[in-house]
Amino acid sequence: MDTQSELTGSKTIIAYLANQFPKCFTTEGEVKPLKIGIFQDIIDRLGDNIQLSKTKLRLALRVYTASWRYLYSVKEGASRIDLDGNVCEAVTNEQATHALELLKASKAKVKAQRETKNKEQLAPNSRTKKPAFNKSGLKKAKSNVKRDAANSNRQSKPELKLNKAVxxxxxxxxxxxxxxxxxxxxxxxxxxxxxxxxxxxxxxxxxxxxxxxxxx
CATH class of the missing domain: 2.30.30.140 (SH3 type barrels.)
Structure with missing residues (x-):
């Protein structure tokens, strides 16, 4: 990979890192926690050999360390590794707890997105439209209802038969x-x-x- 255009996407950059530092990065299978400060180590190691945006490199590392398989690896006592696969410091309890919280939040987000998508697929494609009434038509309809109700009341009342008194x-x-x-x-x-x-x-x-x- 010789040009900057080949290293713009996070997946492309991670694949490049796995190729350059195979004992540290991997695109599949089990991963190991990275050394704290690995970003600066990469910058120092690559030097001027390749034009790589620091912003995009940082984003790619964020994507790599936010993956479920990486978060699964961050357990208390697990050894972190440097670019050459050498063992460095161990994962602390606080770091392991934070990784577990991120993993749970990520899974919950994916679950919510899946449920929303399922609801949208089950929802009807179109809703029945209500007939539109203009103001004059609505007034006329109300007037007809009142008139019919009045006629009904008059028809329902029995006629009172009265006889003149003697x-x-x-x-x-x-x-x-x-x-x-x-x-x-x-x-x-x-x-x-x-x-x-x-x-x-x-x-x-x-x-x-x-x-x-x-x-x-």
């Missing part, structure tokens, strides 16, 4: 219907003076009416 049959205390408007009102006869009949309606008000307004 003067000779009326007595004080009789329950009668008094019609002064569109609706009959229940009342009780409280006094009869010839053609004038005094009645008391349910509200307590007393009225004087003629026989024409009295129904049984």
């Amino acid at each position: 003067a000779e049959n009326l007595q004080v205390g009789n329950s009668v219907k008094v019609v002064l408007g569109s609706k009959p009102v229940s009342a009780i006869i409280s006094n009869i003076e010839k053609e004038h009949i005094k009645v008391k309606v349910s509200s307590g008000m007393e009225l004087t009416v003629t026989i024409e307004h009295i129904y049984m």
